Amino acid sequence: MSIPVKICGLSTPESVIAARDGGASHLGFIFFVKSPRHVSPEQARDLVALSGDCQTVAVSVDADDAYLDAIVGTMEPDLLQLHGSESLERVAEVKSRYGLPVMKALAVRGIDDLARAQIYEGHVDLLLLDAKPPKGAELPGGNGVSFDWSLVENLQSQTPILLSGGIDQSNVKEAIALVRDAANGLVGLDLSSGVESAPGVKDMAKIAALLEASKTGA
Numbered sequence: 001m002s003i004p005v006k007i008c009g010l011s012t013p014e015s016v017i018a019a020r021d022g023g024a025s026h027l028g029f030i031f032f033v034k035s036p037r038h039v040s041p042e043q044a045r046d047l048v049a050l051s052g053d054c055q056t057v058a059v060s061v062d063a064d065d066a067y068l069d070a071i072v073g074t075m076e077p078d079l080l081q082l083h084g085s086e087s088l089e090r091v092a093e094v095k096s097r098y099g100l101p102v103m104k105a106l107a108v109r110g111i112d113d114l115a116r117a118q119i120y121e122g123h124v125d126l127l128l129l130d131a132k133p134p135k136g137a138e139l140p141g142g143n144g145v146s147f148d149w150s151l152v153e154n155l156q157s158q159t160p161i162l163l164s165g166g167i168d169q170s171n172v173k174e175a176i177a178l179v180r181d182a183a184n185g186l187v188g189l190d191l192s193s194g195v196e197s198a199p200g201v202k203d204m205a206k207i208a209a210l211l212e213a214s215k216t217g218a
C-alpha cells in the first residue's frame, strides 16, 4: 500500500513532472528568498499548471498578509504550509483569511518539542514534524537532517502528521515502516534534499526511486 509523500522544494517543470508521474501526493513550493529552492508566485503558478491531481502546497516562513495574498492570489495552492514560528492566533488568521487548509511545521529535537505539537491539535489540518535546523543554518527547513524518530512513539495525535527531515534512499524504508506501523497520527512523508544532487537541484532518478519505495516499502 502506498503512503502519501510530499516532494518539497520543486522549482522546475521537469521536477514537477517527475514527482507527479512518480505518484507524489503533494508538491511543495518554497517562498523563502534565502532558500536555493525559492520560487516567485508567478513561477509557482506556471509549475502548478503541471501538477495534475497532486495537492499543491505553498511553503512560507512567518509571511505577512501582503506576501501571502500574492502567493495565494497568483499560485492558488490547495494547502498552506507555515514553516516559521506562527502562533495559534496567526494560524487562525491565515485559515480564516484564505479559507484553505493549513499544515503547521514544527521543529523537533527532543521530547519537549513534541509536546508543542499537541498545542496545534484541532487548530490545523495537518502537522509536519521536521528536524530542528543545525546551529548556524540559514534555513528553517530543507537542511537534510533527521531528528530521533524513536521520539514519535510518544506521540498521540488526532491531526494527521507528515514525518520529515533528512529522508533519503538510505532511511526511507525505516521511515515508511514507522508510518505503516503508526497508530499515532503519522500518515505520510515529506522530503526535499534527499531527492537532490545539490542544494535546490532536484534529481529526477532520485525522485522516481524514492516514490517507488513509498509504494513497495523496499
Ligand SMILES: O=C(O)c1ccccc1NCC(=O)[C@H](O)[C@H](O)COP(=O)(O)O
Residues within 6 Å of the ligand: 008, 009, 028, 030, 032, 035, 036, 037, 059, 060, 061, 083, 130, 139, 140, 141, 142, 143, 144, 145, 164, 165, 166, 167, 190, 191, 192, 193, 194
Ligand atoms: O526546503 C527549503 O529550502 C525550505 C526553506 C524554508 C522553509 C522550509 C523549507 N522546506 C520545507 C520542507 O517541507 C522540507 O521538505 C522539509 O524541511 C524537509 O527537508 P529535507 O530535510 O531537506 O528533506
